[in-house]
Amino acid sequence: MDRETLQRDVLIIGGGPSGLSTALHLQRIATNLAQAPRILVLEKARYPRLKLCAGGLVLDAEVILERLGLDVNEVPHVDAENIHFDFQARGLNIRIPKRHALRVIRRDEFDNWLAEKAKSRGIEIREGETVKNIIPQADKVIVETDNGTFHAQVIVGADGSNGFTRRCIFPNAPVYTARVLEVITPEYNVVASPSDSEWQSNLLAKLKIASGKNTPRNNKEAFFDFFPVPDNIAGYVWDFPTQINGKPMRCWGIYDTNLLSNEKRPQLKEPLAQEMSRLGFDLDDYEIKGHPIRWFSPDNPMSAPRVLLVGDTVGADPIFGEGISIALGYGNLAARAIRDAFERDDFSFHGYKTRVLMSPLGQTLLARWLITYIIYPLKWKWFQVLLWRILKPIVIVVAWIFVLNWGRRMPKP
């Protein structure tokens, strides 16, 4: 049977936050371009699809979604009232007056919701279609999937940290990749009732043992602890509230930028096990999942003629691996670059990298990249104590000005 060949103006490869944000922003700023059949999102999975992610949505993500006319309150979520940035369980506590400090969603639910919104605005999404080959030509890009062939004026690589688009178009690009592990456990202080399962009763028993030394944490708080840094793990252990099918749970994990990979390091799961054990959980009782995060560096390529990269294919925040708000922000900039390319009939995308770096998103990414190269290589215990416990006011001001609050400064869709 012949494979179908379809023509599209804009082909977005990957239907995660970066790809869907690109489509939704295009729909706002160049409505004619964003209607079927001119635009198509190719997504290899089917929604709601699993995506390993702690689901922490920072304020900037909420701002970008709100400006797209979307109400993220519709997505099941848990709000953390406080965020702690600690070194060895003591440090900085952030609370934002009159609102939550961090909203936590599950990515299967969030991405499904975003995809439904895109579809309801006339954007075509083909699910279960995997891109297998990309051939850029002077007058078009040929994209081959497991089902057919597409000819597009422009393609957008939104296929994540391991994305095929980046590997195909920029095979020799530098790769800055963090290692990440994630674990889901019950909440703290599970009160066993007769209907509870054996594991819940066991957990309660463990928490009672742990509480002799440590006060169990508040389920409404999120924690980052940078205690593994002196052991050459250039990152932190996290512990967030979350929910799965409406049931309150905790999401734990460990993030390592790999910046200190030339030094001797423990196995990644060891610090995570240590922290969980301190709080009464045994890592061996839970399933560990891992996935890399490609992080932003100014030397990462962002475009080629007729090709734009967005989201993790360019790079997430290097300090924390925070990438949802960043992915949504890339979508805003890519949509503008696509609109301008069609208006000028110039698909070189020469100015895209400058456009990204000069934008509020690019400025926060550059600041975070610089901070990453300070706080992790200066790995000594005294420096980490100084940073998270003593220099608190300075850290808060730097974070407020350079790390957060970029979403409001992005161009309005």
Ligand SMILES: Cc1cc2nc3c(=O)[nH]c(=O)nc-3n(C[C@H](O)[C@H](O)[C@H](O)COP(=O)(O)OP(=O)(O)OC[C@H]3O[C@@H](n4cnc5c(N)ncnc54)[C@H](O)[C@@H]3O)c2cc1C
């Ligand atoms: C363990 C872990 C925890 C994290 N926690 C957080 C957090 O708390 N907060 C936060 O902000 N960020 C977090 N991140 C980062 C965040 O998940 C990413 O930055 C974000 O998902 C990037 O969005 P994206 O759209 O660029 O890519 P993705 O979300 O990865 O989406 C890419 C899409 O492309 C599709 N795709 C891939 N290949 C193909 C192909 N060949 N053809 C068609 N489709 C394809 C995939 O199925 C997927 O749907 C975490 C990441 C990990 C690994």
